[in-house]
Amino acid sequence: MPTEPPSPPDDPPRAPSIDADDVRSIDAIIRALYDSVSFAEGGGPNEARLRGLADPSCRLIKVLADGRHLNGDLEGYLTQVRNHLGSGLRSFVERELLRRTEVYGGIAHVFTTYEAEIVNAAGERVVRGINSVQLRNDGQRWWLLSIFWTDEEEGSPIPTAYLPRP
Numbered sequence: 001m002p003t004e005p006p007s008p009p010d011d012p013p014r015a016p017s018i019d020a021d022d023v024r025s026i027d028a029i030i031r032a033l034y035d036s037v038s039f040a041e042g043g044g045p046n047e048a049r050l051r052g053l054a055d056p057s058c059r060l061i062k063v064l065a066d067g068r069h070l071n072g073d074l075e076g077y078l079t080q081v082r083n084h085l086g087s088g089l090r091s092f093v094e095r096e097l098l099r100r101t102e103v104y105g106g107i108a109h110v111f112t113t114y115e116a117e118i119v120n121a122a123g124e125r126v127v128r129g130i131n132s133v134q135l136r137n138d139g140q141r142w143w144l145l146s147i148f149w150t151d152e153e154e155g156s157p158i159p160t161a162y163l164p165r166p
Contacts, residue, residue, distance in 0.1 A: 018052030023141035026101055026108055029053055030133065033144065034094055034114075041091045041119065047078050054144040055136070061148035065156070069148070088121030097128070098164050106137040113162045114149075128152045130162060 022032035036050040051074065060077045062070045072080075081089070094116040102109045110133040118125050129151040135142050152158050 026142060029142045030110055034096055038093045044085055045081055058144050059146040063150040065153045090119040093117045098162055108135040128158060
């Protein structure tokens with residue numbers, strides 16, 4: 001960008017306390033992200049851990065098959081998950097299949113292919129897709145800045161370059 005962004009406030013908001021091991025490296029924060037959104041029956045996402053991974057301005061954006069997108073923040077995402085839990089969602093377990101990472105200075109982009117097992121009142125289904133995660137490092141730790149994702153759709157499979165080799 002040709003212009004500088006505005007200066008941050010003197011006292012930026014503080015993130016909740018977090019295990020330093022979760023944010024020490026890109027590998028660690030991506031593992032912690034998958035762990036914190038996943039939960040077994042009777043549970044829910046680890047909200048405190050997820051909040052601790054994310055910059056206060058973190059955006060979450062789902063890109064739909066028709067090209068539209070749903071754009072929100074972390075609190076909106078957590079509210080939506082709680083609402084789904086109240087209406088039949090029983091478990092959500094997301095695991096990473098493959099990752100591509102690019103880093104320059106204090107910024108990183110992670111393209112991570114996922115598979116999620118979702119159990120709700122209607123039964124179980126498996127969804128695959130790709131998360132695009134942007135991170136920054138402030139010299140102390142890594143922060144999630146944005147996560148946008150799209151699910152694999154019939155007629156639009158995940159390219160083999162983003163799938164594990166058999």
